[in-house]
Amino acid sequence: MKTIFGIVEKERKPNKKYVFVKVLAEYRDHQLIEVQEARLHYPSEGEVIWSPAPEDIHAGKVGFYTVEERNEEEYTGRPVYSKFIVRKELENLKYYEVFPIPFSLAQNHDIVYLIQNGFDAPQRFSSEILLLTNDDYLVGPCRVKQTKEQKWVIDSSEDKLLEIRKKGMHLVKYNDKNVGIERYFVSTMLASPVEDYLDCATNDRIMRYALKTLKDQQQVQEISRKVISQLSELVSDLPPQVRYERIMRAIELLDKYQPESVTEVYQKCWETQSCRDFDSISNVHLLGEEPRVQYFVD
Numbered sequence: 001m002k003t004i005f006g007i008v009e010k011e012r013k014p015n016k017k018y019v020f021v022k023v024l025a026e027y028r029d030h031q032l033i034e035v036q037e038a039r040l041h042y043p044s045e046g047e048v049i050w051s052p053a054p055e056d057i058h059a060g061k062v063g064f065y066t067v068e069e070r071n072e073e074e075y076t077g078r079p080v081y082s083k084f085i086v087r088k089e090l091e092n093l094k095y096y097e098v099f100p101i102p103f104s105l106a107q108n109h110d111i112v113y114l115i116q117n118g119f120d121a122p123q124r125f126s127s128e129i130l131l132l133t134n135d136d137y138l139v140g141p142c143r144v145k146q147t148k149e150q151k152w153v154i155d156s157s158e159d160k161l162l163e164i165r166k167k168g169m170h171l172v173k174y175n176d177k178n179v180g181i182e183r184y185f186v187s188t189m190l191a192s193p194v195e196d197y198l199d200c201a202t203n204d205r206i207m208r209y210a211l212k213t214l215k216d217q218q219q220v221q222e223i224s225r226k227v228i229s230q231l232s233e234l235v236s237d238l239p240p241q242v243r244y245e246r247i248m249r250a251i252e253l254l255d256k257y258q259p260e261s262v263t264e265v266y267q268k269c270w271e272t273q274s275c276r277d278f279d280s281i282s283n284v285h286l287l288g289e290e291p292r293v294q295y296f297v298d
Helices: 108-117 203-217 225-232 240-257 260-272
Strands: 002-008 019-028 031-034 047-050 062-069 084-089 095-100 129-132 137-142 144-146 152-154 161-166 172-176 181-187 196-199
Touching: 002 047, 002 172, 019 172, 019 181, 031 172, 031 181, 047 062, 062 095, 095 137, 108 152, 108 196
Parallel strands: 047 084, 095 129
Antiparallel strands: 002 019, 002 062, 019 031, 019 047, 062 084, 095 181, 129 137, 137 161, 144 152, 161 196, 172 181
16 A cells, blocks of 8 residues: 555546546655656556546546555456556645746745735645745745635635745646646645745734734723724734734834824834844844835735
């Protein structure tokens, strides 16, 4: 028995009980290991048979499967054959699909805009995704959903704080003829360490975080306690450097939209209270550039 990672390329025919799964990689030690010369290892055509297959199976389905080598007499000489047969789908194993974007990591503004406003992709994502910049950085993972306009956007239930890491692992490549593009996959056990974060929060999310911090410090009475309570429930814990940048961005927004007294109180809170410790923040700027607050999209 072995575990493979594969995709169903063709729809199941109404009068047939089986489908074939194209082998993209083998799963070993929590990693996807691409199979060289798959047709030799998985005759014929680098596929394994899934029989009986679920009735609701569809072309484009990606997943993990345990497969078993069959006795030679079970498949030799038959017009439809496979040396291996699927015994079980492993739904508990996860993967990431890697989606290339035409931006470098320095183009943070464009990446944030893309994530917030949506991008076009011919495939249907059935997993969390990683964005691959053109200078080989991975951004994510994140969940995406499709809008009515058929664009893929980051799931609004996420806090939109994305990890940034150098691509230090091999990607499994698959030429998907059904959608006409090359697709890339990787195990969820990412080998590269996190180097930074990309904060894709909207102004609304940033203000929620600011109000929550104000509530914790008990500095403001002018804002409705009920409003603060409702907003604070939507705020998640964040790494220190991101907390700093969101607060500074909130101060900018308060300057624009809130009474001057509230801004002054919040500035005083940041400068004097335990809601921050600037000296302990080792990576406030993004890759040595300007403070990342500059890259937020209004």
